[in-house]
Amino acid sequence: xxxxxxxxxxxxxxxxxxxxxxxxxxxxxxxxxxxxxxxxxxxxxxxxxxxxxxxxxxxxxxxxxxxxxxxxxxxxxxxxxxxxxxxxxxxxxxxxxxxxxxxxxxxxxxxxxxxxxxxxxxxxxxxxxxxxxxxxxxxxxxxxxxxxxxxxxxxxxxxxxxxxxxxxxxxxxxxxxxxxxxxxxxxxxxxxxxxxxxxxxxxxxxxxxxxxxxxxxxxxxxxxxxxxxxxxxxxxxxxxxxxxxxxxxxxxxxxxxxxxxxxxxxxxxxxxxxxxxxxxxxxxxxxxxxxxxxxxxxxxxxxxxxxxxxxxxxxxxxxxxxxxxxxxxxxxxxxxxxxxxxxxxxxxxxxxxxxxxxxxxxxxxxxxxxxxxxxxxxxxxxxxxxxxxxxxxxxxxxxxxxxxxxxxxxxxxxxxxxxxxxxxxxxxxxxxxxxxxxxxxxxxxxxxxxxxxxxxxxxxxxxxxxxxxxxxxxxxxxxxxxxxxxxxxxxxxxxxxxxxxxxxxxxxxxxxxxxxxxxxxxxxxxxxxxxxxxxxxxxxxxxxxxxxxxxxxxxxxxxxxxxxxxxxxxxxxxxxxxxxxxxxxxxxxxxxxxxxxxxxxxxxxxxxxxxxxxxxxxxxxxxxxxxxxxxxxxxxxxxxxxxxxxxxxxxxxxxxxxxxxxxxxxxxxxxxxxxxxxxxxxxxxxxxxxxxxxxxxxxxxxxx
Ligand code: ADP
Ligand code: SF4
Numbered sequence: 001x002x003x004x005x006x007x008x009x010x011x012x013x014x015x016x017x018x019x020x021x022x023x024x025x026x027x028x029x030x031x032x033x034x035x036x037x038x039x040x041x042x043x044x045x046x047x048x049x050x051x052x053x054x055x056x057x058x059x060x061x062x063x064x065x066x067x068x069x070x071x072x073x074x075x076x077x078x079x080x081x082x083x084x085x086x087x088x089x090x091x092x093x094x095x096x097x098x099x100x101x102x103x104x105x106x107x108x109x110x111x112x113x114x115x116x117x118x119x120x121x122x123x124x125x126x127x128x129x130x131x132x133x134x135x136x137x138x139x140x141x142x143x144x145x146x147x148x149x150x151x152x153x154x155x156x157x158x159x160x161x162x163x164x165x166x167x168x169x170x171x172x173x174x175x176x177x178x179x180x181x182x183x184x185x186x187x188x189x190x191x192x193x194x195x196x197x198x199x200x201x202x203x204x205x206x207x208x209x210x211x212x213x214x215x216x217x218x219x220x221x222x223x224x225x226x227x228x229x230x231x232x233x234x235x236x237x238x239x240x241x242x243x244x245x246x247x248x249x250x251x252x253x254x255x256x257x258x259x260x261x262x263x264x265x266x267x268x269x270x271x272x273x274x275x276x277x278x279x280x281x282x283x284x285x286x287x288x289x290x291x292x293x294x295x296x297x298x299x300x301x302x303x304x305x306x307x308x309x310x311x312x313x314x315x316x317x318x319x320x321x322x323x324x325x326x327x328x329x330x331x332x333x334x335x336x337x338x339x340x341x342x343x344x345x346x347x348x349x350x351x352x353x354x355x356x357x358x359x360x361x362x363x364x365x366x367x368x369x370x371x372x373x374x375x376x377x378x379x380x381x382x383x384x385x386x387x388x389x390x391x392x393x394x395x396x397x398x399x400x401x402x403x404x405x406x407x408x409x410x411x412x413x414x415x416x417x418x419x420x421x422x423x424x425x426x427x428x429x430x431x432x433x434x435x436x437x438x439x440x441x442x443x444x445x446x447x448x449x450x451x452x453x454x455x456x457x458x459x460x461x462x463x464x465x466x467x468x469x470x471x472x473x474x475x476x477x478x479x480x481x482x483x484x485x486x487x488x489x490x491x492x493x494x495x496x497x498x499x500x501x502x503x504x505x506x507x508x509x510x511x512x513x514x515x516x517x518x519x520x521x522x523x524x525x526x527x528x529x530x531x532x533x534x535x536x537x538x539x540x541x542x543x544x545x546x547x548x549x550x551x552x553x554x555x556x557x558x559x560x561x562x563x564x565x566x567x568x569x570x571x572x573x574x575x576x577x578x579x580x581x582x583x584x585x586x587x588x589x590x591x592x593x594x595x596x597x598x599x600x601x602x603x604x605x606x607x608x609x610x611x612x613x614x615x616x617x618x619x620x621x622x623x624x625x626x627x628x629x630x631x632x633x634x635x636x637x638x639x640x641x642x643x644x645x646x647x648x649x650x651x652x653x654x655x656x657x658x659x660x661x662x663x664x665x666x667x668x669x670x671x672x673x674x675x676x677x678x679x680x681x682x683x684x685x686x687x688x689x690x691x692x693x694x695x696x697x698x699x700x701x702x703x704x
Contacts, residue, residue, distance in 0.1 A: 002334045006300050008307055010332060013054070013290055013314060015218035016252030018163050020054035020099055020314070023307065024328040025292050027255060028057040028103040028166070028222075029318035029348075032357040033367065034073035037680050038085030040357060041075075042092040043370035048321055049096035051376075052328030055164060055314075056093045057101030060173075063153035064146075065116035067106040067175075071355055077104070077153040083160060090161030101164035102157040103222065104150060108175035109135035121146070123178050123185040123192065143191065143201065146175070151208045158213045165217045167206050167251065170224040172260035176202050177224055180243060183232040195239055199246055206250045214252075220292070221251040224259040226279045236279040241286060248287035255292040255316065256283055261349075262562035264294070265319070268344025269432035269528075270566050274302055277311055284310050292316045298323075298341040300331045322348050323362040326377050340376075340442045343435045347654045350560035361439060361654040364399065364661040371677055374665060382408035383668040389414065389471035391461055391622060394422020395653050396645020397477030398443035399660030405453035406446075407664060412471060413453060416460035420444055422479050423646070424653060426510040431535040433528075439653060463625035470637040475663060476623040480616040480646035482506050488524035488614030490550045490583055490597075495522075495612075501587040502609045506533055509611065518544035520592045520607040522584045522614070523555070527652070530613040531555040531567045537611075538574040546577040546605060548584055550597050584610075616650040623647065 002010070010022045026048050033041040041058075048056045061075040062068065075089075076082055093100040109122040112130040120128055120135030121142060127134050138146070154165045169176035178184040179201045185192050191200050202221075209219045225240035227233030234240050236258075244254060257264050258279050266275060274295040283291050290313035297303050298320045306312045320327055323342035330338050340362050348366075351359040357367040365374040388404055390397045393415035401413040419425050421440030428437035447453045459465075466474055482505035486495030497503065504515060506529055519542055523530025531554055534547045547554060554571060558564040571578060579594060585602065586593040592607035623643050629635040644663050645656035666676055 002332050003300075003336075006304060006331050008304055009300065009315070009328075015164065015220065015290060016214065017216055018099055018218045021097060022052070022054040022328060023303075023314050024053045025055045025314040025316050026053040026057060026321045027292065027294055027316040027318050028059050028101065029322070030059040030072070030352045030358075031367070032073060032352045032355070034059055034075045035082055035085060036073040037357060037370075038082075038088055039680050040367065040370040042085075042088040044358070044367060045089060046092035046095065047369050047376065048325045049093045049098035051321075051324075051326035052332060053098050053321060054328075055101050056098045057164065057166075058089065058103055060103050060105035060107075060168070061153070061157065063104050063106055064149040066113060066118040066121055067108075067111050068113040068116040068118065069107065069111050070113075070115035072352065074105075077156050086160045094161065099163040099218075100161060101166065101220070102162040103166040103168055104153050104157065105166075105168050105173070106146065106150070106175045107173055108178050110173045121175065123175075123187055126184070137187070140189075147201075147204060147208055150205050151212045154209045154212045154217075158217050163217055164220055165209055165213050166220050166222055166255075167202070167209055168222045169202055170222045170255075170257055170259055171264065172224065172227065176205065177259070180239075181227060181233055182239075183227075183229065195242055196246070199243055202243075203247055203250065206247065210250070218252040220253045220255050221247070222255040222257070225256045225283065226258045227260075228258055228263045237282065240279070241282050244283055245286040249289060251289060253290040253292060253314070254283060254287060256280055257294055262565070265346060265349055265562060266296075266344075267346045267561060267563050268296075268435040269563060271296075271344075273297060273299060274306070277306070281311050284313075290314055294318065296320060296342055296344055298327070298339060300336055319344070319348060322358065322360050322366055324376070325363070325366075337445055341435075341438045343438045345436065345653070346561035346563065347652065349562055350557075353560040359654050359658070361652075361657060362442065364654070364658040370680075372665065373678070374661070379403060379406040380665070385410070386473055386668075387412070387471045388473040388475060388667075389466065389469050390475045390477055391466065392416075392422060392477035392479055392645070392647065393420045393455065394477060394479050394645060394656070395424050395439050395443075396479075396647075396656040396660040397422070397475070398440065398447070399657045400475055400477060400644060400663050401453055401455075401660075402443045402446045402450075403661050403664030404667070405450040407667075408452065411453040412456065412469060413447070414456045414459040414461050414469075416458070418457050420455070420457070427532075429510065430532045431539050433532065436653070439657065461622065463622060463629055466622070466626060467629065467636040467638055472637055472639040473667075474626060474638055474641045476620070476626070476641065476643040476647050477645045477660065478619040478622060478647045480618045480650040482612070482616050483614055484612065486522070486524075486584065486587075486612050486614050489526065490524050491614070495584055496586040498586075498588045500589045502589075503587060504609055504611045506611065506613055509533060509536070514540070515542065515609045515611070517542045517608065518546065518606045519609050519611060520546045520548055520584070520605065521611045523547060523549045523551075524614040526551055526556045528555060528558060528561075528563075528567075531558070531571060533611055533613060534571055534576045535574060538571075538576055544577070544606065545575075546579060546607070547571060548579040548582050548592075548594060550581065550583045552580050554578055554580065579605075616646065618643075618647045618650060620647060
């Protein structure tokens with residue numbers, strides 16, 4: 001059972017009229033499913049509730065069509081059309097004893113209303129953040145209407161089963177925050193100017209909400225206490241503190257954080273567990289109401305310390321609850337070793353930003369609860385006593401081994417080197433990526449508890465070795481290697497080079513090759529590796545490092561993980577010379593030739609070595625040998641050979657972990673040729689009520 005030290009985490013906490021069963025609070029987080037895939041959304045939140053969270057909140061719930069995040073999905077309280085899917089959600093959360101929280105939201109000028117085509121609203125005339133349109137300054141009737149929408153949404157949310165109703169003024173996404181912030185509110189009426197005036201609307205909306213639902217629901221204010229934008233914005237120790245002090249006892253709890261999203265959801269490359277404490281520590285001194293805060297908490301000791309030191313009352317988690325929906329249950333059951341700790345890679349954020357349902361590197365089951373019927377803690381029992389050999393103990397092989405082991409199969413996992421983890425072990429030694437080793441550590445920890453999974457290190461297998469091991473099922477998870485010829489996204493042939501040009505790949509550096517400057521890192525991969533290599537070289541003391549990319553942004557895809565500006569800033573601070581919009585035309589003994597992707601203009605720079613971060617090739621020698629032996633009928637007991645992970649399709653770690661899990665989940669299912677995905681059909685019963693003659697009827701209910 002649980003360690004007594006953690007008892008405090010399981011104390012009930014009163015939030016106004018409701019009581020949470022413990023201090024574990026899954027704060028709102030986006031998931032790319034919301035109203036678009038309501039069954040998937042409900043199933044995902046249900047697993048969180050099952051995992052022991054005292055409160056499980058939704059992502060943003062738009063209160064009115066003038067806050068439309070299209071193409072990003074959101075939950076909507078615009079009319080009754082989505083009532084059933086919202087009910088599905090609150091019922092799923094309640095089924096496991098958690099309180100359901102609704103993050104009522106209005107995005108002001110941070111949205112673009114691409115679907116509803118409603119005018120954008122803002123405290124002042126303001127360009128939209130997203131499209132070449134402007135928001136209009138809200139007049140008094142707009143403000144009155146907004147307050148009515150919020151009140152109506154609060155009542156509707158309560159009627160649909162929510163226990164916690166948010167008043168949301170955070171994330172640099174919300175109208176209420178825009179009213180608070182002097183850099184976004186230069187009104188001259190009673191809603192602008194002094195802090196008291198700028199706080200007026202927030203106060204009114206809290207009072208409206210308390211009045212509407214406060215007798216039965218907890219009213220929680222989500223507030224940005226520091227905009228991290230200097231003295232023009234809200235600063236924690238100044239206006240942030242004053243806002244909380246002015247409204248201290250009005251809401252039932254304070255959920256506090258920094259903004260924007262890139263500061264709130266910092267990756268482990270830039271911030272460690274508990275990084276928001278400096279901004280949160282004063283809040284409990286100015287209110288007696290419970291305080292909720294985040295900081296990518298995965299360690300129960302850190303959580304206890306936050307509470308005992310009077311920083312927080314409730315441990316807010318988004319990413320830690322994604323990586324391990326069962327985090328509270330594991331602490332309660334004394335299984336802290338089993339916690340699958342978030343690695344801070346922000347793939348969960350990136351999947352939302354690219355418009356897909358949520359993925360996670362550590363938890364391949366998130367978003368798959370309904371779609372594929374997967375569960376983070378439960379596995380289908382084995383259907384046979386087949387034994388399986390997995391070759392390669394990278395993230396794909398390890399995940400496959402732990403999942404097959406959990407299913408009850410006998411597994412042999414062979415690894416060529418003495419180290420487990422493959423690319424995650426290697427990459428975690430590069431600058432800023434240390435926490436990524438958790439992908440290995442959790443899986444090795446699970447496997448070590450099983451006596452049906454055997455690991456063989458220093459076992460570089462060839463086809464004869466595999467056949468000798470006599471496992472009927474062989475899974476090849478031998479990974480991929482970075483290409484040395486420069487073939488990549490922009491160059492579909494080898495890059496020109498002289499015979500004496502010195503060329504390295506990220507694999508060489510991870511193998512310990514110590515390069516001498518000047519070094520040109522050519523990044524045609526666009527994700528993290530190019531920037532990480534440049535940073536690592538600088539930190540190793542290489543004096544001249546240049547980063548060349550055909551893209552207009554350094555590490556361009558990290559826009560999706562919210563890291564891009566931070567990466568550019570860090571490289572610039574370290575003295576990395578950055579060349580954007582430049583392809584690498586030729587590599588010579590002491591120089592590199594760059595070519596502008598727009599003008600074709602050429603430029604020669606010093607380079608005694610080149611690191612090519614372009615693309616990778618699967619390591620498939622063993623796979624092909626075994627396939628040939630199967631075809632020739634000389635594969636002994638081996639009946640089938642499969643490939644997963646980077647050996648199958650080189651990709652991000654989240655994808656290769658997913659492939660490892662998928663193999664285990666689908667192994668021994670009948671081969672019926674169907675994709676094993678449950679789609680979410682549009683409800684035809686609802687559609688049958690649709691009549692074209694009603695097409696010109698107003699769909700908006702009157703605000704009441
Ligand atoms: P993935 O990301 O798909 O898991 P990795 O590159 O991280 O792939 O890991 C592949 C692992 O496979 C590495 O640890 C490598 O040492 C191991 N490996 C490659 N070839 C063999 C082989 N023939 N026998 C055993 N292990 C191998
Ligand atoms: Fe954490 Fe990465 Fe999973 Fe997001 S994707 S929850 S950052 S491990």
